[in-house]
Structures are given as structure tokens and as C-alpha cells.
Amino acid sequence: MSSESTTYLVKLKNRFPVAERTMAFQFEKPAKFIFRPGQWINITLLNPAETDAEGNVRMFSIASAPYDDELMVATRMRDTAFKRQLAKVPLNTELKIAGPGGDLTLHNNPARPAVFLAGGIGVTPIRSILFHAAKQRLPHRIFFFFSNRQPEDAPFLADLEALQKENPNYTFIPTMTETAKAHHQWNGETGFINKELLAKHLGAAKSPIYCIIGPPKMVSGLHRMVNESGVDDDDIRTEDFSGY
Secondary structure (H helix, E strand, O other), rough: OOOHEEEEEEEEEEEEEEEEEEEEEEOOOOOOOOOOOEEEEEEEOOOOOOOOOOOOEEEEOOOOOOOOOEEEEEEOOOOOOOHHHHHOOOOOOOOEEEEEOOOOOOOOOOOOOOEEEEEEHHHHHHHHHHHHHOOOOOOOEEEEEEEEEOOOHOOOOHHHHHHOOOOEEEEEEEEEEOHHOOOOOOOOOOOOOHHHHHHHHHHOOOOEEEEEEEOOHHHHHHHHHHHHHHOOOOHEEEEEEEOO
16 A cells, blocks of 8 residues: 555545445545555555554545546444544545455356345445446346335435346345334335345356455355355455444
8 A cells, every 4th residue: 555556635526325324435536546446545544633553544444436527435423533523624625535346346258147145335446347237238147135224224225226226137035024113014025134034046057256344243154145046255255344
């Protein structure tokens, strides 16, 4: 990250809620900034009014697609100095971004389906991949299993459902684990992502590549479950989202 070519000063252009306690932030996209869907950036607050032991830098997966005019990230709004500042600094405040980094991207071979398993804010890099795949009309068969407590907790839920109309190769399977507490009626899948849910929707999908993203406990549990289903580690990619 020391190279000048990977560091940019950008302005915060917009912010808005995408789920309960979850905000999206849109930044200017520098003219020369190129990234692959699924990659991340570091964001640094410049001279914030407050700071704490966690510091002024955070890593965020890019939730927008490469064709979008702005860079978008999203995060759960924990009570930290960084997030308090990000939530209240005036629009057009200048911040520093560095990147992109990471290799959590859609595999090249379209003959093999992609199966994404995610919880909560782990959706962010997947959103970028899904919207890019739809725009580029990629031939990959894509399944996205998305676990949240209630519908109101699920970032980008409506957008991800609607995207199926644009991409016939994409199947979205959201599931809710605590529907009794939900403020909205839910008629979709319930419970955690498990072998039965995968079998129900994957059917005869042959030799898929699995991508598991979310809190560390969820990632390790799903990794173990997929292994026990006979999938080799060579066909499983993971990314932990901790502290978000």
C-alpha cells in the first residue's frame, strides 16, 4: 500500500441506510481507479474530531460494481470513533483510500457454478460480483445463499432479489433465522444455511466453487459443513468479516 498509485484522496458523496444499524457510504471514484468485483479498499479518516484505540483506518469490501460512477462500501454501525465520525462528517469531506486488494473474485471457468454463502454484512463483496455478472451477461450459473436474523437486518435485500430479473443465471436464496422477532412478514426460507437447504436449491449443479463470507464462527462452521458434503478445500474460498 506504499505505492502512490494505490492511494487517492476522495470526497464522501452520500450515505444512506441499507438495513437496520447498517449504512452505505458512496465516495468519488478516481479516474484511474480499477478494481475487480470482490476486492477491498482501506479508508482513512483525515484529522477526525475524535479517535480511539482502533484507529482511523478500516478495510472495507467494495459493494459497488466496476461500472458504477462511485465507490460504495457498507458497514454495521458499531459504536466506535471511526464509525461515529463517518456517520456525521459533512458530505464532500475528503478521505484517503488505498487499494484495491484481495483475490475473492468470481472464478474463470463458466462451466462450474458459483455458490456464495454469506451472512449479514458479508454480502458486500458478493453484491459487487453479482451486479458485475449481470451487467456483463457472464454465463456463470450463480447461487447466493444469504443468512440474516430478520428481513430488516439484511443489507441490499430488495436489490438482490430484483437482480434475478436481469440475470437468468442467478438464483437468490435468502433465509432468516429469527422470523418471530421480525417487523415484516417473511415467506421465504427460514433457519440457518445447512446441507438440506443447499441440496434443495443446488439440485444437480455439478462441481461448484464455494465462496463463504461472514463472521469467523459462521465461516468456519459452513466451511466444515461443505467439507463434510464431500467438497475439497481446493473448491472452497473463504473470507472472515470480524469486528464489523
